[in-house]
Amino acid sequence: MTALPILYSFRRCPYAMRARMAVAVSGVQVELREVVLRDKPPEMLEASPKGTVPVLVLRDGRVLEQSLDIMRWALAQSDPKGWLAHDDQDLVLANDGPFKQALDRYKYPHRYDLADGSAHRDAALLYLGDLNDRLAAAPYLGGAQPAFTDIAIFPFVRQFAATDALWFGALPLPALQNWLSALVGSDLFAAIMTRYPQWKAGDTPVHFP
DSSP states (O other), X not given: OOSSOEEEEOTTOHHHHHHHHHHHHHXXXXXXXXXXXXXXXXXXXXXXXXXXXXXXXXXXXXXXXXXXXXXXXXXXXXXXXXGGGOOOHHHHHHIIIIIHHHHHHHHOGGGGTOSOSHHHHHHHHHHHHHHHHHHTSSSBTTBSSOOXXXXXXXXXXXXXXXXXXXXXXXXXXXXXXXXXXXXXXXHHHHHHTOOOOOOOTTOOOEEEO
16 A cells, blocks of 8 residues: 555656646646656556556556546546546547547658658548537537546647647637647646656655646
8 A cells, every 4th residue: 555646657748648637637646756768667567567658556556557547537536627527538539549640640750651741640630620610619628618528638639739830820720729729828737747857766755736
């Protein structure tokens, strides 16, 4: 048994971002362990041999290895903003599946032996166009305020936009661009992007949030 659940995280990983955002908004405290991906701690690999973040080790020893499971666990403990009332699993699955695949090939074409990622960029735009249409009716997918679906998707749209920010900013997707700008500029996002040193065994625990 440990004093707090342990969350292994990496600041710039979009999966870890969405997990941290849900934990932060829930107010459920965890011990945050910042990981360097090229130097993963053996304690994390022992808990989760797959070696990817985020990983949450609960006080009873159970391990959650998927970011969406971590989000839902945190919000099941405490959901003060009512995020779970808007959990559009079809949109999230489309984000984590076809959109993420297109994003990776657009951003890192050399990893997939592609001359460039333009075809995959265009494929990703179909999903983003659908999001823009949905957001034309309300500032967030969850309505007047962000909710689970927004936060599950947001870090990946941010990554897409940052690949070529000038090009993205010129797209005729004003509702999506406003949504992204609001989330990037939010106090919640600023709070979960605090820089922490790489965790090593024996370090003073970092309590989060």
